[in-house]
Amino acid sequence: MKWLTAERLRLLVPALxxxxxxxxxxxxxxxxxxxxxxxxxxNLAVPIALATIAQMLIMTVNDLDLSMxxxxxxxxxxxxxxxxxxxxxxxxxxxxxxxxxAGLGVIIHLRNLPSIVVTLGMxxxxxxxAVLLLPAPGGVAPDWIRWLMTSKPPLVPMxxxxxxxxxxxxxxxxxxxxFGVVIRGVGGNERSVARAGxxxxxxxxxxxxLAGFFAVLSGICLVGLTTSADxxxxxxxTLLSIAGVILGGGEFVGGRVSPIGAVIGALTLTLAxxxxxxxxxxxxxxIGAQGAILIIVLALRLILNRRESVEKAx
Amino acid sequence: xxxxxRLLAKPWIWAFVAAFGVWLATxxxxxxxxxxxxxQAALTFAAFSIIVxxxxxxxxxLGPGNVDLSIPATMTLAGTVALKVMDTNNDLIVAGIAATLxxxxxxxxxxxxxxxxxxxxxxIATLSSSFIVQSTAIWYNRxxxxxxxxxxxxxxxxxxxxxPNVAIVALVISIVAxxxxxxxxxxxxxxxxxxxxxxxxLAGVPVDGxxxxxxxxxxxxxxLCGFLLSCFSGGAALNMGAEYLLTSIAVVIIxxxxxxxxxxxxxxxxxxxxxxxxxxxxxxxxxxSAGVRLLLTGLIIIAVIIAASRKQTV
Numbered sequence: 001m002k003w004l005t006a007e008r009l010r011l012l013v014p015a016l017x018x019x020x021x022x023x024x025x026x027x028x029x030x031x032x033x034x035x036x037x038x039x040x041x042x043n044l045a046v047p048i049a050l051a052t053i054a055q056m057l058i059m060t061v062n063d064l065d066l067s068m069x070x071x072x073x074x075x076x077x078x079x080x081x082x083x084x085x086x087x088x089x090x091x092x093x094x095x096x097x098x099x100x101x102a103g104l105g106v107i108i109h110l111r112n113l114p115s116i117v118v119t120l121g122m123x124x125x126x127x128x129x130a131v132l133l134l135p136a137p138g139g140v141a142p143d144w145i146r147w148l149m150t151s152k153p154p155l156v157p158m159x160x161x162x163x164x165x166x167x168x169x170x171x172x173x174x175x176x177x178x179f180g181v182v183i184r185g186v187g188g189n190e191r192s193v194a195r196a197g198x199x200x201x202x203x204x205x206x207x208x209x210l211a212g213f214f215a216v217l218s219g220i221c222l223v224g225l226t227t228s229a230d231x232x233x234x235x236x237x238t239l240l241s242i243a244g245v246i247l248g249g250g251e252f253v254g255g256r257v258s259p260i261g262a263v264i265g266a267l268t269l270t271l272a273x274x275x276x277x278x279x280x281x282x283x284x285x286x287i288g289a290q291g292a293i294l295i296i297v298l299a300l301r302l303i304l305n306r307r308e309s310v311e312k313a314x
Numbered sequence: 315x316x317x318x319x320r321l322l323a324k325p326w327i328w329a330f331v332a333a334f335g336v337w338l339a340t341x342x343x344x345x346x347x348x349x350x351x352x353x354q355a356a357l358t359f360a361a362f363s364i365i366v367x368x369x370x371x372x373x374x375x376l377g378p379g380n381v382d383l384s385i386p387a388t389m390t391l392a393g394t395v396a397l398k399v400m401d402t403n404n405d406l407i408v409a410g411i412a413a414t415l416x417x418x419x420x421x422x423x424x425x426x427x428x429x430x431x432x433x434x435x436x437x438i439a440t441l442s443s444s445f446i447v448q449s450t451a452i453w454y455n456r457x458x459x460x461x462x463x464x465x466x467x468x469x470x471x472x473x474x475x476x477x478p479n480v481a482i483v484a485l486v487i488s489i490v491a492x493x494x495x496x497x498x499x500x501x502x503x504x505x506x507x508x509x510x511x512x513x514x515x516l517a518g519v520p521v522d523g524x525x526x527x528x529x530x531x532x533x534x535x536x537x538l539c540g541f542l543l544s545c546f547s548g549g550a551a552l553n554m555g556a557e558y559l560l561t562s563i564a565v566v567i568i569x570x571x572x573x574x575x576x577x578x579x580x581x582x583x584x585x586x587x588x589x590x591x592x593x594x595x596x597x598x599x600x601x602x603s604a605g606v607r608l609l610l611t612g613l614i615i616i617a618v619i620i621a622a623s624r625k626q627t628v
Contacts, residue, residue: 066560107620114574117567117619120560124612132605239383239441246438252379288449291442298434298442 075219080139101212187255325570329585386555389540508575
């Protein structure tokens with residue numbers, strides 16, 4: 001049982017939940033067991049996975065971003081307007097957004113502010129900007145992102161290729177790089193990182209900037225799928241991204257996160273929605289059943305975590 | 315002079331200073347024509363945020379990670395069920411209030427049950443339960459809009475001695491909360507748990523009992539607020555609680571309650587609730603569009619938080 005480290009055990013529950021859910025969907029609707037079927041099932045998971053990685057980065061340094069949904073909506077609006085008509089201005093706006101995120105990290109650190117409140121304030125700012133940009137749903141997706149999101153690589157659908165790619169890149173950034181060690185250290189013990197000679201403010205700024213970058217990608221991919229945007233397009237991403245990180249075995253404090261788990265969590269949440277519609281649950285209970293699935297998966301995790309602490313005690 | 319210095323040291327003073335400033339800016343713009351109307355409207359609408367804010371305040375004071383996201387769903391369910399129970403009949407008002415309280419207590423018990431038994435973070439536990447509660451409300455409501463009993467509709471929209479009745483209700487609840495927090499052992503216990511749960515447990519504080527009571531208290535206040543709001547607005551709507559999710563957190567933090575827990579205050583909730591409503595009505599008076607209004611609300615919230623913050627001391 002040597003290969004079953006705590007880190008891998010942490011991944012086991014989310015992975016198992018995803019497999020079980022997928023098996024249930026295949027059983028209910030065998031036609032999903034095909035290239036097109038899988039693509040349809042997981043298409044919308046790509047932007048959610050990117051937003052979940054962004055949220056996970058913020059959670060790595062013990063913060064929480066309550067503006068994720070409004071920010072992704074704003075990025076979607078920019079993508080469907082400026083990035084399409086005037087790519088240079090559009091790109092500049094998006095780079096500016098990433099700079100704003102880095103600035104938030106600096107302010108939160110220097111003034112010792114609670115991230116929840118600052119991002120709460122920012123959520124008003126982003127949705128205000130989004131409404132100003134697109135008062136009514138509209139805009140057009142740039143051709144290149146449309147092409148990218150609808151492209152059909154051989155054998156494996158785009159949605160799965162993208163999810164694996166996101167998971168691998170995030171894994172190397174957070175779990176395998178020097179930068180990742182520093183930011184997880186900030187989450188674990190900020191003071192010891194500072195005493196070891198690292199600049200915590202720089203680490204936090206970099207974390208926020210990287211989170212902003214992933215959130216920008218999420219918004220762009222979303223427009224690539226929906227072809228147009230509106231100011232409320234991704235509001236539910238705030239809660240979805242938090243739930244995805246937790247489902248994937250991440251924790252709110254202590255820098256204990258798992259990028260692969262976060263992507264699996266995002267896929268599970270997306271699949272749960274399809275699963276419920278295949279079950280023909282009345283629309284009234286759709287949201288409720290989603291809550292029930294969340295609870296069941298977390299209960300499973302509790303059982304396995306107990307096993308983990310028993311192993312440790314031995 | 316001494317008094318001024320002592321007042322300035324209070325954490326809640328900034329919320330009141332900000333609220334007064336915005337109030338002054340609005341009535342100066344209209345030449346004092348709307349002073350009475352604006353003050354009454356501010357008290358009325360702030361009352362609803364105050365009632366949910368008080369419950370959220372106790373929950374947040376329990377320490378990092380404690381927050382109740384089921385407030386909007388609880389408000390919706392309580393409003394819908396109570397109005398259906400009363401069925402516009404003045405004689406059934408007591409039954410309606412009983413139903414409201416029962417719903418609050420049941421949701422509070424369910425929330426804490428999930429947190430305790432499944433050991434999941436409160437943010438996820440209350441999020442999952444809110445999905446189920448919301449579904450129940452959708453299923454129960456069936457799109458029918460029932461009017462509140464005439465007596466309640468009259469009570470919730472009228473004023474006594476120029477003060478809106480809902481504001482008086484909020485005042486009574488605030489006084490109870492203040493006594494609980496400042497004069498009773500319960501408030502000491504909540505703060506002790508928020509400062510250090512382990513130390514509190516070792517000191518003999520009944521940690522589980524206090525946390526349980528706090529989640530129930532918060533859900534009951536949310537249910538009451540939903541009840542009052544549905545009477546005030548002439549019927550329950552399925553999305554009527556939505557805006558109170560962010561508002562309930564924002565008023566607690568702007569009011570000077572520590573977001574990391576362990577330190578709460580009641581007056582700040584009043585200052586912050588009045589401030590948030592007055593900002594929106596000021597921007598309305600200036601004729602700002604929806605986008606500008608959101609944008610400025612966000613910027614003002616962030617500015618107030620930065621102004622009230624202290625520099626990093628580490």
